[in-house]
Amino acid sequence: MATASSFAAVFFSSAFAACFAEVCTIPLDTAKVRLQLQRKTPPPPPPATAATAGGTLATILCIAREEGVAALWKGLIPGLHRQFLYGGLRISLYEPVKAFFVGGAVVGDVSLLSKILAALTTGVIAIIVANPTDLVKVRLQADGKVNTVKRNYSGALNAYATIIRQEGIGALWTGLGPNVARNAIINAAELASYDQFKQMFLKLPGFTDNVFTHLLAGLGAGFFAVCIGSPADVVKSRMMGDSTYRSTLDCFAKTLKNDGPGAFYKGFIANFCRIGSWNVIMFLTLEQRAPLFIASSSLCSDSCEVYAFVKEP
Template sequence: MVGLKPSDVPPTPGVKFLSAGTAACIADLFTFPLDTAKVRLQIQGEKAAVEAAKNIRYSGVFGTIATMVKTEGPRSLYNGLVAGLQRQMAFASIRIGLYDSVKQFYSNGKESAGVGIRILAGCTTGAMAVSVAQPTDVVKVRFQAQLTLKGVERRYNGTMQAYKAIFRQEGIQGLWKGTLPNITRNAIVNAAELVTYDIIKETILKYKLLTDNLPCHFLSAFGAGFCTTVIASPVDVVKTRYMNSPLGQYKSAINCAWTMFSKEGPTAFYKGFVPSFLRLGSWNVVMFVSFEQLKRAMMMSKQSLECTA
């Protein structure tokens, strides 16, 4: 057995909720530079980004990371990390931690749920999570897009100052800017990610290709990351562009998508695909492996405390 063995007692909803948020934060700490590179590649081509970056051009995920380190220093790769961790504790706890509970609710408590029920559960928890955590996502994206160059005025100087500035300048709707495309994106991402992970893992265990341990979790998470990137990349690019845009640049998310298509062509929707996959693939691996182990560790601790009591 590789890693902790499964608990005899199924994890409680509370354990899943806390494990999901913690595992997502761990995954963010490892993969945040890839996410930042993805954001920079996605906004490249926008007028504001071109004017601010001047002669800076990003090419490929590792080229983008190298350029950022050279021009802005290594700390720039973690711009928005605080907001990112805040987002994961609010966001992943709901979308991943509550997935099984919502799946059981839709299937009337049945242990085995069909693909349709799983997709519905993933869409539901993804939409719920965005409704709660949207302000943290707006601040994270804006920090990642922000250049830290001499002579370039910084848009925000701190996480709390960013929340206040956005509220003061754009109102409550500014903090929830891009909620509709983000709900769309995360409903798709969550359904693709969790359902794919579920199905791959169950198939591996059903045919006894691997036991329920780290290699099984790794393969399931890697497959889920690739499928999710292919499905969600277009919506993700529109979400990033729209959330990062100044007030009035786009009338709506649909207008943002049409502007991208008419000015940059259909390939614009897959800008940053490689860093998106590297980020989602690696993020899924770290998150799901951590999630499975944290659930087991927490249940072991819970049972030990109950035995002691």
């Protein structure tokens, strides 16, 4: 059974890996949020703006040109807050929850269903805790010069305080419904598919538990996560970026009616570039750093087995 020290070791190693990946990929996330917030409007005259630029690269270049390069890292501080809480919890809880679903210690191959259920569960728990950080991150990223809603937050702490003062503390959980759906789905796609891909690759001739295997498994996990989670991600971004929507269903219905079904995959390339690269960086960092954290905590052997997710199965 996992000890408190073993849980803490995996939590901090996961949080470190998630925060490092966030720093590396947040410009892609900013571009993705801006693309997801776009509404269907008549084509604007050139030059394009950051609100109307059609592609990922064009959006990044427009944001840098119009608002400065630093704007691409808007939302970094709450992004780090989010990754510390969400990234740390969803991964450190994964193996204990998976063991719960299989009815004991994780030994040998585990069914894909058990992996999916474990990842769905940890995704829900983690995002309920981290939703306020996600809200502030999206609002800071959406607060561009050409955005119709200009909130003028001076920073993350000011955003938290302003939201509580103006909208009430409950507003920090705005968009919780689609955020739970989005993160439960994406967490299941990422963790379960990474776990499954890695297990599958290690059974193939020539594959070992090395960086190349981790890279392929991370890319596969990222692709599945984007394909499955993009619609919920768009609804989440729109609800957090625009407080006029009454509910998740209202946002979904209005997006479908006004912008068409393709709107649910707005920013798909940016999202895949973001989540694909995020997964590769995060899992590579986790696979390399987690054993060091675990070893430094002087764990007993049975505790290490519980956290076999970051070790060779």
